[in-house]
Amino acid sequence: MTSVFDRIRRLADQVERGSTTELDDRARACRATKEAVKDTKALVESVRVQLGEAWHGGAGEAALSSLEDFKKNRDDQAEDLEESARSFEVVRDALAKAQLEARSKRADADALQTKLDNVWRGLGSGTGTVVLAWAEDKVIKARAVVLLADMQRVVTTYDAVLLVEGLKIRNRTGRVWELAGSEKRNPAEIAAIILQEIPGLAALVAKNPKLDLALLEGDWDTIMRDPAVARKIYDYFGFEYVEDGDFYTTGEHSVQSYLGWHDIYDKMEKLIGADLDRTSAQGDNMEFTDPATGKQYRLELWKGSYGFGGAFGGEVGFYTSDAGDDSGYFSAAQGDDQIKVTQQIYDKQSGEVYFTNDGQGADGTDKRHFWNLGIRTEPGVHPDQLGQRATIEVQDVGMRDRMYDEMTRYATAHPEEHLTVTKGSDDPPVLSYDWRK
Structure with a gap:
């Protein structure tokens, strides 16, 4: 039977498998591509200006209009790439924070398990009593359960950031789509993550007595003027x-x-x-x-x-x-x-x-x-x-x-x-x- 300590380690492994270096590389790739797109735009503009001096009539003007549209499209693509780079950096920072917390939780779990082992080892060597060992066993395992809940929070928080930024990237067009990575989640997964976030949203509201009162009165204007609450509602509910x-x-x-x-x-x-x-x-x-x-x-x-x-x-x-x-x-x-x-x-x-x-x-x-x-x-x-x-x-x-x-x-x-x-x-x-x- 899987112990609570094994579950903590398994969750830590899940977080630590992520690569902040790869996310950093993707952000840099977006910005490098953005610069290439801007160079292409400048070249197109130069060609358009030169041709504009000689091309006249319906066909020439249509061709120039197409070049103008192409140039504008490069502006839109460059903006998409920059926003995608920022999304990758948000995920990178969230992953780095999650990995730091995961390592800390793993170390705490190892220390608790060592302490638990020593309790029963001491009983076998003649020190202590069964009653005391049993009581300490329950205390240590209760702490481990709290630690597991904290570890699950770390994973859920990171997963939520990954979902939000991933949705932003996948909804953009052009080359950015190819950088998106994983496939779309199904609606059930999205609903599950949103439901997991509701307690956190309620906690943000509860921290501020004015917001707590606004919630009771149904005053959403006041609630949405709080930046932290507004950000969370936007990220998860749109x-x-x-x-x-x-x-x-x-x-x-x-x-x-x-x-x-x-x-x-x-x-x-x-x-x-x-x-x-x-x-x-x-x-x-x-x-x-x-x-x-x-x-x-x-x-x-x-x-x-x-x-x-x-x-x-x-x-x-x-x-x-x-x-x-x-x-x-x-x-x-x-x-x-x-x-x-x-x-x-x-x-x-x-x-x-x-x-x-x-x-x-x-x-x-x-x-x-x-x-x-x-x-x-x-x-x-x-x-x-x-x-x-x-x-x-x-x-x-x-x-x-x-x-x-x-x-x-x-x-x-x-x-x-x-x-x-x-x-x-x-x-x-x-x-x-x-x-x-």
């Missing part, structure tokens, strides 16, 4: 407070990004205290297909109240499923499929704009996301009071036109939704809508 607009939004690496979308989720809104209008009337959804790839897309709109009437806001979600997938499950849009949304929630009667989310929560500076969410903590605002309007920028004109055609079809089929859709520019490809259900 929510962050946008002080400038006084609303909450979500990051791209949130747990929701791994849960995707299924119609059954709407049936659970009452469980989380939501009362929402949504664009899925009588089971009719806004869906379209890319004729070249067969990939299916779904656009979802929501607006209404959250938190059992304590908050209000809206959401714009964009999801994909592979060709031939008829399971009803859609993944959160990633990479080039993501959309840039500026969402505005307003009062239909007065016209007052409550807030505008112009892409807050998206990674980097491109403001592209699979989900534009904005929620303000203010009670007493109901779905029928709210209007939602937004502009949506997509990757290409073909996708914009398919989205526009599908939204127009839906609006015509459901006049009670009071949804109006308008095409915008082709460069970038944009549409806008106003939804006054």
Whole structure:
């Protein structure tokens, strides 16, 4: 039977197998690649300037525009690489701390086991009594159990950092994907780690009497202004407070990004205290297909109240499923499929704009996301009071036109939704809508 001391050592072995040197190498590789990308950008810019002096007309201008896009893409890639380097360094530092603690816990376990062995060895040599030996045995083993709990905390804390930073890296595009390492965790593993973090989150709140009171009163604005609490909530639940607009939004690496979308989720809104209008009337959804790839897309709109009437806001979600997938499950849009949304929630009667989310929560500076969410903590605002309007920028004109055609079809089929859709520019490809259900 495995002893508590063996379990401590096994956990220590698990942590010590990690390599801080390898993580450091990956961070340096990201930055070296970033410099190469910047050099390529400079070369492209030089070529673009030289060609711009001689190229004229439609074809020449199109080629120059492509070079400009290529240069901007290099900027985005360099930013991705720098952020990935920082993620690797965060994991490296967390691993170094975990390994230091693991070595200390292992040494403590060895010392306790030696002490336990000496207790029973002393009894065999005639010193001490069985009663005293038994009592000391229980005390030492109790300390070992506490030590095991500490060792498990060390592993869980490191694993949580690895999960968060890993999600950030894996959701980035380009060469960064190849540096990501392990495969995605399944939702059950993510849920398990989040549940393990809840006591730590509660402990952070309990340390501050003001936060403790705010929690009792449901005052999330005050709670989220505490940097340590806000960081933990963002890392594990994806929510962050946008002080400038006084609303909450979500990051791209949130747990929701791994849960995707299924119609059954709407049936659970009452469980989380939501009362929402949504664009899925009588089971009719806004869906379209890319004729070249067969990939299916779904656009979802929501607006209404959250938190059992304590908050209000809206959401714009964009999801994909592979060709031939008829399971009803859609993944959160990633990479080039993501959309840039500026969402505005307003009062239909007065016209007052409550807030505008112009892409807050998206990674980097491109403001592209699979989900534009904005929620303000203010009670007493109901779905029928709210209007939602937004502009949506997509990757290409073909996708914009398919989205526009599908939204127009839906609006015509459901006049009670009071949804109006308008095409915008082709460069970038944009549409806008106003939804006054």
